[in-house]
Amino acid sequence: MASLKIHFMAVLASFTAITTAVPTSHYDTKCPITLDGRVPINATLKTFDTDASPFNPDFTKGQNLTWSQILKLPAVAPSKFDLPIHSKAVEVTISDASIFVPGGGTQQLGFRRAGLLMGNGSDATNVGVKTFHWSVKQDLNAKMNLTHEYMNVWHEANDYASNHFSINAGIMLEQDKPTDSNVTTTGLAKNLWKILDRKNNVIWTTRIDWDVWQNFAVTLDYEKNTLQVYYSREYDSLHPVTALLSQDNSGGGQMQIGLLKKPTETTSVVYDGYQESGIYEGQIYGGVFIEDSAGGCISA
Ligand SMILES: *[C@@H]1O[C@H](CO)[C@@H](O)[C@H](O)[C@H]1NC(C)=O
Ligand SMILES: *[C@@H]1O[C@H](CO)[C@@H](O)[C@H](O)[C@H]1NC(C)=O
Numbered sequence: 164m165a166s167l168k169i170h171f172m173a174v175l176a177s178f179t180a181i182t183t184a185v186p187t188s189h190y191d192t193k194c195p196i197t198l199d200g201r202v203p204i205n206a207t208l209k210t211f212d213t214d215a216s217p218f219n220p221d222f223t224k225g226q227n228l229t230w231s232q233i234l235k236l237p238a239v240a241p242s243k244f245d246l247p248i249h250s251k252a253v254e255v256t257i258s259d260a261s262i263f264v265p266g267g268g269t270q271q272l273g274f275r276r277a278g279l280l281m282g283n284g285s286d287a288t289n290v291g292v293k294t295f296h297w298s299v300k301q302d303l304n305a306k307m308n309l310t311h312e313y314m315n316v317w318h319e320a321n322d323y324a325s326n327h328f329s330i331n332a333g334i335m336l337e338q339d340k341p342t343d344s345n346v347t348t349t350g351l352a353k354n355l356w357k358i359l360d361r362k363n364n365v366i367w368t369t370r371i372d373w374d375v376w377q378n379f380a381v382t383l384d385y386e387k388n389t390l391q392v393y394y395s396r397e398y399d400s401l402h403p404v405t406a407l408l409s410q411d412n413s414g415g416g417q418m419q420i421g422l423l424k425k426p427t428e429t430t431s432v433v434y435d436g437y438q439e440s441g442i443y444e445g446q447i448y449g450g451v452f453i454e455d456s457a458g459g460c461i462s463a
């Protein structure tokens with residue numbers, strides 16, 4: 164116990180150089196975890212190329228790239244749900260080589276993408292009531308170009324025709340405009356995070372913070388067909404930021420965490436359009452997990 168505590172303090176001390184804001188208090192999750200995407204403290208980049216990874220080692224990434232080439236393990240203070248220090252941040256990056264080719268398909272030349280994938284679309288995260296957690300932090304040396312639209316975290320339905328939810332950044336493409344004509348357009352400013360429902364309605368927005376961790380959670384109730392969004396900054400407790408909204412949550416899906424940069428001047432979005440060359444962009448993630456929210460349980 165004593166040696167554990169010394170180890171904890173030593174790790175903490177090494178972060179103090181970066182920030183003094185890391186609290187020593189605990190943020191244990193409080194509901195059963197269905198899938199855990201928190202990166203163990205002893206994981207190396209090579210871990211992500213193997214089945215020991217919390218994520219799928221094969222998807223979704225550039226055709227000729229390995230995860231150990233795509234990811235970084237940045238020296239940043241842990242996010243809220245990585246404390247007490249048992250897991251750490253991982254950064255997903257994209258470059259000109261981040262061109263995905265789906266099985267039997269053609270190169271998705273419109274996109275630059277890399278997304279860590281959790282689950283298989285027909286697992287326990289698709290039944291009952293589940294909450295999808297992630298925290299995100301910006302790398303000032305690898306910023307997004309918000310002239311483009313990005314999809315950063317999403318739960319893609321198994322037929323690939325929609326997402327039960329997504330969080331997007333940048334200027335939204337005309338092709339992604341909401342199918343609900345009642346949606347407001349106030350959420351479309353490029354420097355806002357935009358949370359979209361299954362019909363691409365913007366259901367909540369907040370500014371992209373360039374300095375601190377931003378913590379998000381989305382509860383999908385597969386029985387009552389509702390979703391609800393939670394949010395906080397740094398080490399604050401999550402609080403609901405939308406009402407309980409109705410939507411069709413059927414069809415099964417998978418959570419993906421990373422960056423999908425869409426082109427400008429595009430027709431198909433996936434196969435054509437403009438992408439500048441020489442890019443290097445990243446997003447730092449932490450505290451990724453999916454928990455069982457039966458009975459209203461949510462780790463906040
Ligand atoms: C990390 O530690 C755990 C627990 O001791 C062990 O099971 C796992 O194999 C280790 N992983 C790596 C990549 O060393
Ligand atoms: C991957 O490598 C093959 C063989 O060199 C090449 O034909 C293909 O275009 C590469 N894919 C990408 C996305 O660069």
Ligand SMILES: *[C@@H]1O[C@H](CO)[C@@H](O)[C@H](O)[C@H]1NC(C)=O
Nearest residue numbers: 281282283284285286287288
């Ligand atoms: C998906 O994962 C679950 C849980 O691990 C497993 O029971 C199920 O058989 C898997 N389904 C497929 C299609 O691989």
Ligand SMILES: *[C@@H]1O[C@H](CO)[C@@H](O)[C@H](O)[C@H]1NC(C)=O
Nearest residue numbers: 341342343344345346362364
């Ligand atoms: C738009 O709002 C009106 C009034 O609340 C409602 O009757 C209508 O069903 C809504 N349209 C859509 C597409 O949701």
Ligand SMILES: *[C@@H]1O[C@H](CO)[C@@H](O)[C@H](O)[C@H]1NC(C)=O
Nearest residue numbers: 308309310311427437438439
């Ligand atoms: C952002 O993207 C646009 C469109 O691809 C490009 O014209 C512009 O040069 C980029 N800006 C920066 C700062 O990279």
